[in-house]
Amino acid sequence: MSYRVGIVGATGAVGQELIELLHRRNFPMESLTLLASKRSTGKTITWEDKSWVVEEAVASAFDGLDVAIFSAGASTSKELGPEAAKRGCVVVDNSSAFRMDADVPLVVPEVNAHAMREHKGIIANPNCSTAVALMGLYPLHEAFGLKRFTAATYQAVSGAGASAMQELVDQLHAWAKDEPLKVEKFPHQIAFNVLPHVDVFYEDGYTKEEHKMLNECRKILGLESLRASTTCVRVPVLRAHSIAINAEFERPVDLAKAREAIAGFAGAELCDDPAHNRYPMPLDYSGKEKCGVGRLRIDSALDNGLALWVVGDQLWKGAALNAVQIAEELHRQSALA
Ligand code: A2P
Numbered sequence: 001m002s003y004r005v006g007i008v009g010a011t012g013a014v015g016q017e018l019i020e021l022l023h024r025r026n027f028p029m030e031s032l033t034l035l036a037s038k039r040s041t042g043k044t045i046t047w048e049d050k051s052w053v054v055e056e057a058v059a060s061a062f063d064g065l066d067v068a069i070f071s072a073g074a075s076t077s078k079e080l081g082p083e084a085a086k087r088g089c090v091v092v093d094n095s096s097a098f099r100m101d102a103d104v105p106l107v108v109p110e111v112n113a114h115a116m117r118e119h120k121g122i123i124a125n126p127n128c129s130t131a132v133a134l135m136g137l138y139p140l141h142e143a144f145g146l147k148r149f150t151a152a153t154y155q156a157v158s159g160a161g162a163s164a165m166q167e168l169v170d171q172l173h174a175w176a177k178d179e180p181l182k183v184e185k186f187p188h189q190i191a192f193n194v195l196p197h198v199d200v201f202y203e204d205g206y207t208k209e210e211h212k213m214l215n216e217c218r219k220i221l222g223l224e225s226l227r228a229s230t231t232c233v234r235v236p237v238l239r240a241h242s243i244a245i246n247a248e249f250e251r252p253v254d255l256a257k258a259r260e261a262i263a264g265f266a267g268a269e270l271c272d273d274p275a276h277n278r279y280p281m282p283l284d285y286s287g288k289e290k291c292g293v294g295r296l297r298i299d300s301a302l303d304n305g306l307a308l309w310v311v312g313d314q315l316w317k318g319a320a321l322n323a324v325q326i327a328e329e330l331h332r333q334s335a336l337a
Contacts, residue, residue, distance in 0.1 A: 009072030085121030128318025145250030
Protein backbone atom coordinates (compact mmCIF):
# COMPACT_ATOMS: atom_id res chain seq x y z
CA MET A 1 0.00 0.00 0.00
CA SER A 2 1.36 3.44 -0.85
CA TYR A 3 -0.17 6.82 -0.33
CA ARG A 4 -0.78 10.18 -1.95
CA VAL A 5 0.92 12.54 0.48
CA GLY A 6 0.74 16.31 0.80
CA ILE A 7 2.91 18.80 2.68
CA VAL A 8 1.41 22.19 3.54
CA GLY A 9 4.17 24.71 4.19
CA ALA A 10 6.61 22.80 1.99
CA THR A 11 8.83 25.84 1.44
CA GLY A 12 9.33 26.43 5.18
CA ALA A 13 11.96 25.20 7.65
CA VAL A 14 9.89 22.20 8.77
CA GLY A 15 8.47 21.55 5.27
CA GLN A 16 11.97 21.05 3.89
CA GLU A 17 12.78 18.53 6.64
CA LEU A 18 9.50 16.72 5.91
CA ILE A 19 10.52 16.19 2.27
CA GLU A 20 13.84 14.75 3.42
CA LEU A 21 12.46 12.52 6.19
CA LEU A 22 9.59 11.08 4.13
CA HIS A 23 12.21 9.94 1.60
CA ARG A 24 14.96 8.91 4.02
CA ARG A 25 12.53 6.81 6.04
CA ASN A 26 11.01 5.31 2.87
CA PHE A 27 7.46 6.31 3.70
CA PRO A 28 5.36 4.46 1.10
CA MET A 29 4.40 7.31 -1.26
CA GLU A 30 2.54 7.00 -4.52
CA SER A 31 2.85 10.76 -4.98
CA LEU A 32 3.99 13.85 -3.08
CA THR A 33 2.18 17.17 -3.46
CA LEU A 34 3.94 20.28 -2.16
CA LEU A 35 1.72 23.13 -1.05
CA ALA A 36 2.48 26.61 0.26
CA SER A 37 1.10 30.13 0.05
CA LYS A 38 0.18 31.83 -3.20
CA ARG A 39 3.60 33.55 -3.08
CA SER A 40 5.34 30.25 -3.75
CA THR A 41 3.04 28.88 -6.46
CA GLY A 42 5.08 27.63 -9.41
CA LYS A 43 8.36 27.53 -7.47
CA THR A 44 10.41 24.34 -8.01
CA ILE A 45 11.69 22.38 -5.03
CA THR A 46 14.29 19.67 -5.51
CA TRP A 47 15.48 16.89 -3.26
CA GLU A 48 18.32 14.74 -4.60
CA ASP A 49 17.25 13.83 -8.16
CA LYS A 50 13.55 14.62 -7.66
CA SER A 51 11.74 17.87 -8.18
CA TRP A 52 8.24 19.22 -7.59
CA VAL A 53 6.38 22.36 -8.54
CA VAL A 54 4.79 24.03 -5.51
CA GLU A 55 1.03 24.47 -5.66
CA GLU A 56 -1.16 26.90 -3.75
CA ALA A 57 -2.68 25.46 -0.57
CA VAL A 58 -6.42 25.73 -1.25
CA ALA A 59 -9.22 23.35 -0.22
CA SER A 60 -9.43 21.60 -3.60
CA ALA A 61 -5.71 20.72 -3.42
CA PHE A 62 -6.62 17.98 -0.90
CA ASP A 63 -8.97 16.14 -3.26
CA GLY A 64 -7.43 12.72 -3.81
CA LEU A 65 -4.77 12.99 -1.07
CA ASP A 66 -4.62 10.26 1.61
CA VAL A 67 -2.60 12.18 4.19
CA ALA A 68 -1.32 15.75 4.51
CA ILE A 69 1.22 17.07 6.97
CA PHE A 70 0.58 20.71 7.82
CA SER A 71 3.39 23.01 8.90
CA ALA A 72 2.26 26.47 7.84
CA GLY A 73 1.09 28.02 11.10
CA ALA A 74 -2.13 27.82 13.10
CA SER A 75 -4.29 30.08 10.93
CA THR A 76 -3.61 28.04 7.77
CA SER A 77 -4.32 24.83 9.72
CA LYS A 78 -7.58 26.25 11.09
CA GLU A 79 -8.69 27.29 7.63
CA LEU A 80 -7.59 24.26 5.61
CA GLY A 81 -7.27 21.36 8.10
CA PRO A 82 -11.02 20.70 8.38
CA GLU A 83 -11.37 21.15 4.59
CA ALA A 84 -8.75 18.47 4.00
CA ALA A 85 -10.32 16.12 6.57
CA LYS A 86 -13.73 16.65 4.97
CA ARG A 87 -12.22 15.40 1.71
CA GLY A 88 -11.03 12.17 3.33
CA CYS A 89 -7.41 13.29 3.72
CA VAL A 90 -6.02 12.54 7.18
CA VAL A 91 -4.35 15.67 8.58
CA VAL A 92 -1.21 15.53 10.72
CA ASP A 93 -0.96 19.06 12.06
CA ASN A 94 2.23 20.63 13.38
CA SER A 95 0.58 23.84 14.50
CA SER A 96 -1.06 24.67 17.82
CA ALA A 97 -4.51 25.00 16.15
CA PHE A 98 -6.08 21.75 17.37
CA ARG A 99 -3.71 20.37 20.02
CA MET A 100 -6.01 20.92 22.97
CA ASP A 101 -9.27 19.98 21.18
CA ALA A 102 -10.87 17.05 23.00
CA ASP A 103 -11.65 15.48 19.59
CA VAL A 104 -8.08 15.65 18.35
CA PRO A 105 -5.43 13.21 19.59
CA LEU A 106 -2.12 14.87 20.47
CA VAL A 107 0.50 12.27 19.76
CA VAL A 108 4.12 11.40 20.35
CA PRO A 109 4.22 7.88 18.90
CA GLU A 110 6.74 6.48 21.44
CA VAL A 111 4.42 7.64 24.23
CA ASN A 112 0.76 7.46 23.20
CA ALA A 113 0.35 5.95 19.71
CA HIS A 114 -2.82 4.30 21.07
CA ALA A 115 -4.54 7.73 21.18
CA MET A 116 -4.48 7.88 17.38
CA ARG A 117 -7.03 5.11 17.05
CA GLU A 118 -9.74 7.59 18.07
CA HIS A 119 -8.88 10.23 15.47
CA LYS A 120 -11.61 11.98 13.50
CA GLY A 121 -9.51 13.14 10.58
CA ILE A 122 -7.01 15.37 12.39
CA ILE A 123 -4.07 14.34 14.56
CA ALA A 124 -1.96 16.99 16.27
CA ASN A 125 1.78 17.07 16.70
CA PRO A 126 2.99 18.66 19.97
CA ASN A 127 4.94 21.85 20.44
CA CYS A 128 8.68 21.35 19.86
CA SER A 129 9.70 21.93 23.50
CA THR A 130 7.04 19.51 24.74
CA ALA A 131 8.19 16.75 22.38
CA VAL A 132 11.88 17.16 23.28
CA ALA A 133 11.19 17.39 27.04
CA LEU A 134 9.09 14.22 26.93
CA MET A 135 11.96 12.24 25.42
CA GLY A 136 13.67 12.64 28.79
CA LEU A 137 10.63 12.79 31.05
CA TYR A 138 8.53 9.92 29.69
CA PRO A 139 10.91 7.02 30.42
CA LEU A 140 11.47 8.47 33.90
CA HIS A 141 7.71 8.81 34.36
CA GLU A 142 7.35 5.12 33.47
CA ALA A 143 10.01 4.23 36.02
CA PHE A 144 9.06 6.50 38.93
CA GLY A 145 5.72 8.28 38.23
CA LEU A 146 6.08 11.96 37.32
CA LYS A 147 4.54 14.41 39.79
CA ARG A 148 5.85 17.86 38.82
CA PHE A 149 8.77 19.56 37.13
CA THR A 150 10.42 22.88 36.51
CA ALA A 151 12.28 23.51 33.27
CA ALA A 152 14.21 26.19 31.42
CA THR A 153 14.47 25.84 27.66
CA TYR A 154 17.28 27.00 25.39
CA GLN A 155 15.40 27.19 22.09
CA ALA A 156 17.02 27.43 18.68
CA VAL A 157 15.92 30.16 16.28
CA SER A 158 14.72 27.61 13.69
CA GLY A 159 11.70 27.10 15.94
CA ALA A 160 10.58 30.49 14.60
CA GLY A 161 11.03 29.42 10.97
CA ALA A 162 13.49 29.70 8.12
CA SER A 163 13.44 33.52 8.13
CA ALA A 164 14.44 33.57 11.82
CA MET A 165 17.48 31.40 11.05
CA GLN A 166 18.39 33.86 8.31
CA GLU A 167 17.98 36.79 10.72
CA LEU A 168 20.52 35.30 13.15
CA VAL A 169 23.01 34.66 10.33
CA ASP A 170 22.46 38.16 8.88
CA GLN A 171 22.97 39.77 12.31
CA LEU A 172 26.26 37.89 12.75
CA HIS A 173 27.47 38.99 9.30
CA ALA A 174 26.41 42.58 9.94
CA TRP A 175 28.15 42.58 13.35
CA ALA A 176 31.37 41.24 11.76
CA LYS A 177 31.25 44.03 9.17
CA ASP A 178 30.43 46.65 11.79
CA GLU A 179 27.12 47.39 10.05
CA PRO A 180 23.76 48.08 11.75
CA LEU A 181 21.86 44.91 12.72
CA LYS A 182 18.30 44.37 11.46
CA VAL A 183 15.78 43.16 14.07
CA GLU A 184 12.53 41.83 12.60
CA LYS A 185 11.61 38.29 13.73
CA PHE A 186 12.31 38.70 17.45
CA PRO A 187 11.58 41.65 19.75
CA HIS A 188 15.32 42.17 20.32
CA GLN A 189 18.66 41.37 18.70
CA ILE A 190 19.21 37.59 18.94
CA ALA A 191 22.91 37.51 17.99
CA PHE A 192 25.02 37.43 21.21
CA ASN A 193 21.82 37.62 23.24
CA VAL A 194 19.32 35.43 25.14
CA LEU A 195 15.58 36.29 25.14
CA PRO A 196 13.40 34.96 27.99
CA HIS A 197 10.43 35.29 25.68
CA VAL A 198 9.01 32.69 23.27
CA ASP A 199 5.52 33.44 21.91
CA VAL A 200 3.10 35.90 23.55
CA PHE A 201 2.75 36.72 27.25
CA TYR A 202 -0.36 35.78 29.19
CA GLU A 203 -1.84 37.66 32.15
CA ASP A 204 -0.32 35.25 34.68
CA GLY A 205 3.16 36.25 33.50
CA TYR A 206 3.89 32.98 31.70
CA THR A 207 4.11 32.85 27.90
CA LYS A 208 1.90 30.84 25.58
CA GLU A 209 4.87 28.52 24.90
CA GLU A 210 5.21 27.89 28.65
CA HIS A 211 1.49 27.12 28.95
CA LYS A 212 1.78 24.75 25.99
CA MET A 213 4.50 22.72 27.72
CA LEU A 214 2.32 22.02 30.74
CA ASN A 215 -1.01 21.50 28.97
CA GLU A 216 0.43 19.33 26.23
CA CYS A 217 2.49 17.18 28.64
CA ARG A 218 -0.70 16.59 30.65
CA LYS A 219 -2.67 15.55 27.58
CA ILE A 220 0.01 13.31 26.06
CA LEU A 221 0.82 11.58 29.36
CA GLY A 222 -2.87 11.42 30.35
CA LEU A 223 -1.78 13.00 33.65
CA GLU A 224 -4.17 15.81 34.62
CA SER A 225 -2.55 16.18 38.05
CA LEU A 226 0.85 17.05 36.57
CA ARG A 227 2.26 20.42 37.66
CA ALA A 228 4.99 22.31 35.86
CA SER A 229 6.59 25.73 35.86
CA THR A 230 8.74 26.48 32.83
CA THR A 231 10.73 29.39 31.43
CA CYS A 232 11.09 29.31 27.66
CA VAL A 233 14.16 31.08 26.34
CA ARG A 234 15.34 31.81 22.79
CA VAL A 235 19.10 31.45 22.32
CA PRO A 236 21.33 32.22 19.32
CA VAL A 237 21.55 28.58 18.20
CA LEU A 238 20.43 27.66 14.68
CA ARG A 239 19.01 24.25 15.34
CA ALA A 240 18.12 21.85 18.21
CA HIS A 241 16.50 22.83 21.51
CA SER A 242 18.09 22.13 24.89
CA ILE A 243 16.08 21.86 28.12
CA ALA A 244 17.25 21.82 31.74
CA ILE A 245 14.67 19.90 33.80
CA ASN A 246 14.21 19.30 37.51
CA ALA A 247 11.54 16.69 38.06
CA GLU A 248 9.89 15.28 41.15
CA PHE A 249 8.44 11.77 41.16
CA GLU A 250 5.88 9.79 43.15
CA ARG A 251 8.31 6.99 43.99
CA PRO A 252 11.90 7.06 45.26
CA VAL A 253 14.36 7.59 42.42
CA ASP A 254 17.48 5.61 41.72
CA LEU A 255 20.19 6.87 39.38
CA ALA A 256 21.09 3.49 37.91
CA LYS A 257 17.45 2.74 37.23
CA ALA A 258 16.97 6.21 35.70
CA ARG A 259 19.89 5.65 33.33
CA GLU A 260 18.55 2.25 32.39
CA ALA A 261 15.10 3.73 31.67
CA ILE A 262 16.56 6.41 29.38
CA ALA A 263 18.92 4.01 27.61
CA GLY A 264 16.08 1.56 26.95
CA PHE A 265 13.69 4.17 25.52
CA ALA A 266 13.27 4.34 21.73
CA GLY A 267 13.14 8.16 21.55
CA ALA A 268 16.29 8.93 23.51
CA GLU A 269 19.90 8.01 24.01
CA LEU A 270 21.92 8.40 27.14
CA CYS A 271 24.83 10.78 26.59
CA ASP A 272 26.14 11.20 30.10
CA ASP A 273 29.84 10.97 30.78
CA PRO A 274 30.79 14.27 32.42
CA ALA A 275 34.26 12.98 33.31
CA HIS A 276 35.02 13.03 29.58
CA ASN A 277 33.04 16.22 28.86
CA ARG A 278 30.25 14.18 27.26
CA TYR A 279 26.76 15.62 27.49
CA PRO A 280 24.20 16.42 24.81
CA MET A 281 24.73 19.63 22.84
CA PRO A 282 22.70 21.18 19.99
CA LEU A 283 25.51 20.83 17.44
CA ASP A 284 25.67 17.08 18.10
CA TYR A 285 21.91 16.53 18.01
CA SER A 286 21.04 18.51 14.87
CA GLY A 287 19.89 16.07 12.21
CA LYS A 288 19.61 13.23 14.72
CA GLU A 289 16.45 11.22 15.24
CA LYS A 290 17.01 10.48 18.92
CA CYS A 291 17.15 13.14 21.60
CA GLY A 292 20.13 13.12 23.95
CA VAL A 293 19.73 12.94 27.72
CA GLY A 294 22.60 13.70 30.07
CA ARG A 295 23.71 15.47 33.27
CA LEU A 296 21.49 13.01 35.16
CA ARG A 297 21.78 13.48 38.88
CA ILE A 298 19.77 13.25 42.05
CA ASP A 299 18.13 16.65 42.51
CA SER A 300 19.34 18.21 45.74
CA ALA A 301 16.28 20.46 46.24
CA LEU A 302 13.36 18.09 45.56
CA ASP A 303 11.92 14.96 47.15
CA ASN A 304 12.36 11.96 44.85
CA GLY A 305 13.89 14.40 42.39
CA LEU A 306 16.10 14.09 39.33
CA ALA A 307 17.88 16.81 37.38
CA LEU A 308 18.51 16.23 33.70
CA TRP A 309 19.48 17.95 30.43
CA VAL A 310 17.70 17.00 27.22
CA VAL A 311 18.69 18.08 23.72
CA GLY A 312 16.79 17.31 20.53
CA ASP A 313 16.47 18.52 16.97
CA GLN A 314 13.21 20.39 17.24
CA LEU A 315 12.80 20.51 13.46
CA TRP A 316 12.85 16.71 13.61
CA LYS A 317 11.54 15.25 16.87
CA GLY A 318 9.79 18.52 17.69
CA ALA A 319 8.10 18.72 14.30
CA ALA A 320 8.88 16.89 11.03
CA LEU A 321 10.11 13.57 12.41
CA ASN A 322 7.27 13.23 14.90
CA ALA A 323 4.77 14.03 12.12
CA VAL A 324 6.29 11.40 9.82
CA GLN A 325 6.28 8.89 12.69
CA ILE A 326 2.55 9.60 13.13
CA ALA A 327 1.99 8.95 9.41
CA GLU A 328 4.01 5.72 9.74
CA GLU A 329 1.88 4.69 12.69
CA LEU A 330 -1.29 5.39 10.67
CA HIS A 331 0.13 3.12 7.98
CA ARG A 332 0.90 0.42 10.58
CA GLN A 333 -2.61 0.73 12.02
CA SER A 334 -4.00 0.51 8.44
CA ALA A 335 -5.75 3.81 9.16
CA LEU A 336 -5.04 5.52 5.84
CA ALA A 337 -7.51 5.07 2.98
P1 A2P B 1 5.51 30.52 1.71
O1 A2P B 1 6.96 30.17 1.58
O2 A2P B 1 4.78 30.47 0.41
O3 A2P B 1 5.26 31.77 2.50
P2 A2P B 1 8.52 28.92 8.17
O4 A2P B 1 7.95 28.24 9.38
O5 A2P B 1 9.88 28.44 7.81
O6 A2P B 1 8.40 30.42 8.27
O7 A2P B 1 7.59 28.47 6.94
C1 A2P B 1 6.20 28.69 6.90
C2 A2P B 1 5.58 27.87 5.78
O8 A2P B 1 4.17 28.10 5.80
C3 A2P B 1 6.06 28.26 4.40
O9 A2P B 1 6.10 27.11 3.57
C4 A2P B 1 4.97 29.22 3.94
O10 A2P B 1 4.83 29.31 2.55
C5 A2P B 1 3.76 28.52 4.51
N1 A2P B 1 2.61 29.43 4.59
C6 A2P B 1 2.55 30.62 5.23
N2 A2P B 1 1.31 31.18 5.07
C7 A2P B 1 0.59 30.31 4.33
C8 A2P B 1 -0.74 30.29 3.82
N3 A2P B 1 -1.59 31.28 4.06
N4 A2P B 1 -1.13 29.20 3.09
C9 A2P B 1 -0.27 28.19 2.85
N5 A2P B 1 1.00 28.15 3.30
C10 A2P B 1 1.43 29.19 4.03
